[in-house]
Amino acid sequence: MPGLLLVQAGSDTCTLRDLQRRPDIVIFSKPWIRVPTNGIRAASWDDAFRRVTSIATDGFANAGKLVSPLPSGFPPGPPGNAAVGMLANPLAYLETTQRRHGKVVGLKLGPEAVILVSDQSTAHEVLSTRASSFAKEGTAFFPGSRLAGNGLLVSDGSTWRRQRQLSNPAFRRAAVAVYSEAMEAAARSLAMSTWADGASRDVYADYNALTLDIVTNVLFGWDLPADQANTIVGSIKVAFEFFANQAGIGIPEWIPTPGQQQYIQAVQRLDAVVYGIIEERTRELEQSRREPQCLLDNLLTARDEQGQPMARTALRDELMTLLVAGQETSAVLLAWTTAFLAFNPQVQARAAAEIDEKMRGDVPTAQNTRELPYLESVLLETLRLRPPAYLVGRSCTEAIQVQRYTIPTGTTFLISPYLMHRDRGAWGSDAAAFDPDRWRTVRPNKPLGCLDLMQGLGHNGSYLPFGAGPRNCIGTGFAISEALVVLCTALQRYTFSPQSTAFPQAAARITLRPGPVRLTIRSRRSA
Ligand code: HEM
Secondary structure, three states: OOOOOEEEOOOOOOOHHHHHHOOOOOOOOOHHHEEEOOOOOOOOHHHHHHHHHHHHHHHHHHHHHHOOOOOOOOOOOOOOOHHHHHHHOHHHHHHHHHHHHOOEEEEEEOOEEEEEEOOHHHHHHHHHHOHHHEEOOOOOOOOOHHHHOOOOOOOOHHHHHHHHHHHHHHHOHHHHHHHHHHHHHHHHHHHHHHOOOOEEEEHHHHHHHHHHHHHHHHHHOOOOOHHHHHHHHHHHHHHHHHHHHOHHHOOOOOOOOOOHHHHHHHHHHHHHHHHHHHHHHHHHHHHHOOOOOOHHHHHHHOOOOOOOOOOHHHHHHHHHHHHHHHHHHHHHHHHHHHHHHHHOHHHHHHHHHHHHHHHOOOOOOOOHHHHOHHHHHHHHHHHHHOOOOOOEEEEEOOOEEEOOEEEOOOOEEEEOHHHHOOOHHHHOOOOOOOOOHHHHOOOOOOOOOOOHHHOOOOOOOOOOOOOOHHHOOOOHHHHHHHHHHHHHHHHHHEEEEEOOOOOOOEEEOOOEEEOOOEEEEEEOOOO
16 A cells, blocks of 8 residues: 655644544655644644645645656646545545546656556556566555564565465465364354354454454464463554554554554564564474474475575564464455345345355365355455455566556556456446356356456456465465355354444555444344
């Protein structure tokens, strides 16, 4: 997700924290557009907000003057600075821009000129066929650098290649099948201990706790002593809360804010525990020669082409990256899917009937949940309309010819799965409608095999919820198995219904997350 604007506000009346509480203010992190607004004094909150907005707009106007407009040869785009529109409502801005200017658009984003892409063949080139001419460096990338270090998500070149090669086996189908036991156990505990007949729950909050539970179990194994498990879960909660309040809306870690000290301490505690576990597991594996039991074991036993294992710091960075990349995205997917089920009772009833018929009360596993094509189509459709990664960024490392334009080295390309997933040319005139059945017509009378449907840029060249090309999501199989196992566990026991007629709003931050998804949960036995 690109950075746009950082408003530094620190005063008695309007603090940074105040700003973060405003859902209508999006604060992004590129240092080039820091707008100093220190010491805002305001009579009221609304007054403070007006002042911040006007200073911000001023800042953009000046930035526009200081930096040249779109370089010559750039594709045309909207006048003015895109940062203002992106600040107000990113999804609406993206849609309007595409409608008015097409699928390869030049944008001024602060003083930087970027390319917004929702065109199939350009996206395909950037992510796949010309992937070696693009890097992650230079684009805004995942926050949490202190936590995630130089892990897979953000590294480039030979460092990335080696780490990806070493990590791949830990995400193969057989490995994910082992992890699915932890997924089912955590989902069962949520269903049996936290949810109950008649409960009113914000399922997004519940799924956040659930996916954290799953990812820590799967990464570090079941047999962690309680004190270590508590330190990990507690410290990650502190770190994630910090992301949500700060980096989650784009403020970099180095800006001193109230939560920063606690965040640094949490990362230090995590480091101490994680390095300790790495040492302990290494010794155990060497002595017992037992089979790998968790993702850490898999990474510890991985060897590159020269037979070399991962370095300790690389191992630590990968574990932390997986925590960061694998938790929030999965919670977002589960929450949107459950919301669509709740708001579409017929779809929910069909999914539950399929589970009853095919599973006959069996415990969900990575294997048996692959026999549920309708539930798979519900997931695919949710990922289409609400892709958690709604923008994917790359920076070109050489000049690139796109259509008739020559784009200079170092330009950021923003590929938008969100726009591509709603393209009427690819998806038909009902592209904006939630209709799981559209996936059944893709493969009539055949098992859906939803992972296959995501190969390349999807079956129609316009579907990339997990990215595409060499840097696609390493956790795709993990995320799909997790979602199927959790939803199956939930739908075997409960029905979900909305408490209001309004579908949850989308908040486009780092991910496309929902606001609270408050649903009523009813036991199917009592129905
Ligand atoms: C619904 C869930 C998920 C979604 C929508 C998602 C989406 C994505 C996308 C779009 C990318 C590509 C980013 C880019 O091209 O810049 C990506 C990369 C990545 N994801 Fe996921 N992800 C999900 C779950 C997971 C899980 C469960 C894990 C691990 C446990 C994970 C680990 C990663 C990693 C390590 C990368 C970087 C891969 C590389 O660059 O080699 N993700 N993800």
